Amino acid sequence: MAKGRIIVDVDRCKGCGLCLAVCPNNLLELDQNNVNKKGYQPMRIHTPDKCIGCANCALMCPDVVITVERL
Numbered sequence: 001m002a003k004g005r006i007i008v009d010v011d012r013c014k015g016c017g018l019c020l021a022v023c024p025n026n027l028l029e030l031d032q033n034n035v036n037k038k039g040y041q042p043m044r045i046h047t048p049d050k051c052i053g054c055a056n057c058a059l060m061c062p063d064v065v066i067t068v069e070r071l
């Protein structure tokens with residue numbers, strides 16, 4: 001299985017949640033314990049080890065907040 005890593009530009013996330021629905025492994029959530037500079041709960045990855053680097057999340061994000069690295 002391919003492995004990947006995402007880098008989230010947390011302070012640019014608007015917490016819209018669009019990326020959450022397209023992760024095949026359901027790895028993404030809005031961070032209930034954090035508020036970014038824009039005042040939103042930003043997206044976080046709760047189990048980074050399971051990221052396969054598919055880039056669905058990055059393609060979905062309207063604000064280009066997510067960068068994907070394939071490992």
Ligand code: SF4
Pocket residue numbers: 004006022023024025026027028045050051052053054055056057058068
């Ligand atoms: S790259 Fe794919 S597997 Fe990794 S967090 Fe994004 S949607 Fe999920």
Ligand code: SF4
Pocket residue numbers: 012013014015016017018019020042043060061062063064065066
């Ligand atoms: S789609 Fe982009 S802006 Fe929306 S929650 Fe995900 S990372 Fe944040």
